[in-house]
Amino acid sequence: MEQIPNVPKEKFKFVHDENNAEQEKIGTPSLTYLQDVRRRLFSNKVAVVCLTLLSIIVLISLFAPLVAPHNPNAQQVILSNLPPKLGNLNIPGFNGYQNMGGHMVDAYKQAGAPKGTYYLLGTDYLGRDLLSRIIYGTRLSLIVAVLATMVDLIIGVPYGIVSGWKGGRTDTIMQRIVEIVSSVPNLIVVILMMIILKPGLGSIVIAIAITGWVTMARLIRAQTFQLKEQEYVLAARTLGESSTKIATKHLIPNLSSTIIIQTMFTIPNAIFFEAFLSFIGIGIPAPNASLGTLLSDGQKAFRFLPYQMWAPAIILSIIMIATNLLGDGLRDAFDPQSDD
Amino acid sequence: MADEREKIVQVRHLKQYFNIGKPNEVKAVDDVSFDIYKGETFGLVGESGSGKSTTGRSIIRLYNPTDGQILFNGQDISKIKSHGPQMKDFRREMQMIFQDPYASLNPRMKVKDIIAEGLDVHGLVHGEEEREKRVRELLDMVHLNPEHMTRYPYEFSGGQRQRIGIARALAVEPQFVIADEPISALDVSIQAQVVNLMQDIQKEQGLTYMFIAHDLSMVKYISDRIAVMYRGKIVELADSDEIYSNPLHAYTQSLLSAIPVPDPAVEKTRQRIDFDHSKPFSDDQSLQEVLPGHFLYCNAEKAASFK
Numbered sequence: 001m002e003q004i005p006n007v008p009k010e011k012f013k014f015v016h017d018e019n020n021a022e023q024e025k026i027g028t029p030s031l032t033y034l035q036d037v038r039r040r041l042f043s044n045k046v047a048v049v050c051l052t053l054l055s056i057i058v059l060i061s062l063f064a065p066l067v068a069p070h071n072p073n074a075q076q077v078i079l080s081n082l083p084p085k086l087g088n089l090n091i092p093g094f095n096g097y098q099n100m101g102g103h104m105v106d107a108y109k110q111a112g113a114p115k116g117t118y119y120l121l122g123t124d125y126l127g128r129d130l131l132s133r134i135i136y137g138t139r140l141s142l143i144v145a146v147l148a149t150m151v152d153l154i155i156g157v158p159y160g161i162v163s164g165w166k167g168g169r170t171d172t173i174m175q176r177i178v179e180i181v182s183s184v185p186n187l188i189v190v191i192l193m194m195i196i197l198k199p200g201l202g203s204i205v206i207a208i209a210i211t212g213w214v215t216m217a218r219l220i221r222a223q224t225f226q227l228k229e230q231e232y233v234l235a236a237r238t239l240g241e242s243s244t245k246i247a248t249k250h251l252i253p254n255l256s257s258t259i260i261i262q263t264m265f266t267i268p269n270a271i272f273f274e275a276f277l278s279f280i281g282i283g284i285p286a287p288n289a290s291l292g293t294l295l296s297d298g299q300k301a302f303r304f305l306p307y308q309m310w311a312p313a314i315i316l317s318i319i320m321i322a323t324n325l326l327g328d329g330l331r332d333a334f335d336p337q338s339d340d
Numbered sequence: 341m342a343d344e345r346e347k348i349v350q351v352r353h354l355k356q357y358f359n360i361g362k363p364n365e366v367k368a369v370d371d372v373s374f375d376i377y378k379g380e381t382f383g384l385v386g387e388s389g390s391g392k393s394t395t396g397r398s399i400i401r402l403y404n405p406t407d408g409q410i411l412f413n414g415q416d417i418s419k420i421k422s423h424g425p426q427m428k429d430f431r432r433e434m435q436m437i438f439q440d441p442y443a444s445l446n447p448r449m450k451v452k453d454i455i456a457e458g459l460d461v462h463g464l465v466h467g468e469e470e471r472e473k474r475v476r477e478l479l480d481m482v483h484l485n486p487e488h489m490t491r492y493p494y495e496f497s498g499g500q501r502q503r504i505g506i507a508r509a510l511a512v513e514p515q516f517v518i519a520d521e522p523i524s525a526l527d528v529s530i531q532a533q534v535v536n537l538m539q540d541i542q543k544e545q546g547l548t549y550m551f552i553a554h555d556l557s558m559v560k561y562i563s564d565r566i567a568v569m570y571r572g573k574i575v576e577l578a579d580s581d582e583i584y585s586n587p588l589h590a591y592t593q594s595l596l597s598a599i600p601v602p603d604p605a606v607e608k609t610r611q612r613i614d615f616d617h618s619k620p621f622s623d624d625q626s627l628q629e630v631l632p633g634h635f636l637y638c639n640a641e642k643a644a645s646f647k
């Protein structure tokens with residue numbers, strides 16, 4: 001066996017304790033959880049782009065009366081179905097020319113539009129400015145989306161948390177109520193609403209308020225059931241934390257990804273629900289525009305005047321994609337572990 | 341006997357049933373009585389599902405006991421209202437260390453806020469500066485770097501997380517701490533570290549522990565007295581040396597025979613004692629003191645045989 005060399009004691013020295021402590025020091029800035037969330041969100045480029053896009057769309061629809069170039073409901077039948085035209089610039093697709101029987105013709109000249117008449121996105125079959133209608137329509141669709149989200153967050157989340165947290169008899173009763181509510185189809189609620197109210201934003205919003213929160217409440221309840229048995233929730237209880245504080249400090253932060261993902265489903269669903277109602281004629285009444293009515297109008301003439309459907313469809317798609325990607329970004333931002 | 345010693349917790353005929361009156365009724369804890377003396381470490385061992393964790397959770401009132409009394413410093417805490425001022429005081433006196441270090445810390449909170457949770461609930465500190473100072477002290481006490489208090493739990497190892505859990509429990513300066521299998525989820529090399537830390541803190545602060553575990557050798561190492569639980573009942577309770585040298589209940593004997601010995605010569609010949617699970621209890625049995633300080637779940641006839 002090899003002899004272990006006899007190293008004198010003096011040759012050993014302690015690794016300096018302070019030195020060690022110095023290495024362990026880390027420069028994590030002292031931020032609160034929400035500050036951390038914001039920092040993580042803003043370091044995500046995709047999320048920032050989506051946030052900017054959405055902010056622009058929201059701002060434009062907020063200030064619609066100032067931004068819209070024309071009255072969205074003013075009809076000028078002689079100027080109907082004009083293609084997009086952007087000033088006198090000769091940009092293909094935006095020069096006022098239209099394919100008629102195989103020839104490109106200046107639709108503006110043909111309609112006898114006064115000189116200096118430009119419609120950036122063209123006009124519809126009643127000669128209404130499409131751009132203004134899209135701006136107002138986006139506004140209406142966003143209102144529906146925001147209200148549906150609010151209902152989800154204000155009714156659905158607390159309902160689910162209370163039901164899951166209390167459990168037992170309270171939970172049984174609350175779940176039976178959810179089942180009753182969810183067994184009535186949305187469409188029937190809207191039709192019933194129309195007996196009391198006029199068709200329009202009011203009845204759509206009330207229909208969403210009555211039925212929209214059910215899915216959120218169910219998801220949150222199921223998650224709360226899991227979370228309340230987690231040891232950190234038990235620890236909070238043994239420390240004497242009140243139920244309300246446990247809900248805000250422990251449950252909601254850990255439910256945030258579920259809440260965000262479900263909201264990402266709610267927003268397009270609400271917009272589509274409104275579009276669907278408008279499409280079958282019991283939604284937003286004429287002459288008001290929403291993205292749904294614009295799509296349904298555009299679809300009728302899509303083969304000959306495709307621009308009438310392209311524009312609202314693109315806006316709708318942008319809103320969907322941006323909310324989805326922003327939702328992804330938010331979900332990551334709320335999760336400390338996603339830190340790079 | 342240690343009867344003259346001050347009793348901090350007295351459990352009297354504690355019953356904790358779930359789903360009462362339904363076909364799936366569970367008698368998790370069924371008529372359990374024991375005392376815990378001030379300053380000692382009381383070990384509670386038993387197999388999975390024997391009701392040891394439930395006993396702990398009933399004592400700390402995470403559950404509302406079905407029946408029986410729990411006296412803490414002479415006051416019955418088994419019936420106090422869940423959200424009253426009495427409960428709030430009680431919450432400061434008794435704390436718990438949890439089993440799974442990966443589930444016992446909220447992943448969305450910073451270590452600082454996790455440890456300070458109890459301080460905030462009970463208003464023990466005033467102002468951000470004092471709060472931070474106290475958190476530093478606590479982290480120091482559990483040998484963690486106070487610089488790490490702005491980190492999130494996922495940045496720590498299992499042992500470190502468990503020490504954060506200990507710091508959280510100690511923040512409110514409790515007298516009595518229930519440790520619910522605090523080391524069973526840890527690496528063996530870390531277990532001793534955490535147990536030694538708990539013992540040091542106990543010496544420093546005069547704490548009383550109830551140590552729930554299924555690792556028999558570790559329980560023997562840390563406990564002054566040990567109770568063996570089986571199917572919701574305590575079958576044997578004695579000083580830890582006594583229970584290891586003189587196990588009386590067949591179940592205890594079976595448990596002890598299962599401890600592996602780090603010696604191949606012994607291991608080769610080690611015989612496991614089988615315990616008959618088919619009919620463990622009969623109606624005439626109860627927990628009786630058969631030898632001084634040594635309790636056994638048996639009938640009167642058996643108890644008399646030790647006299």
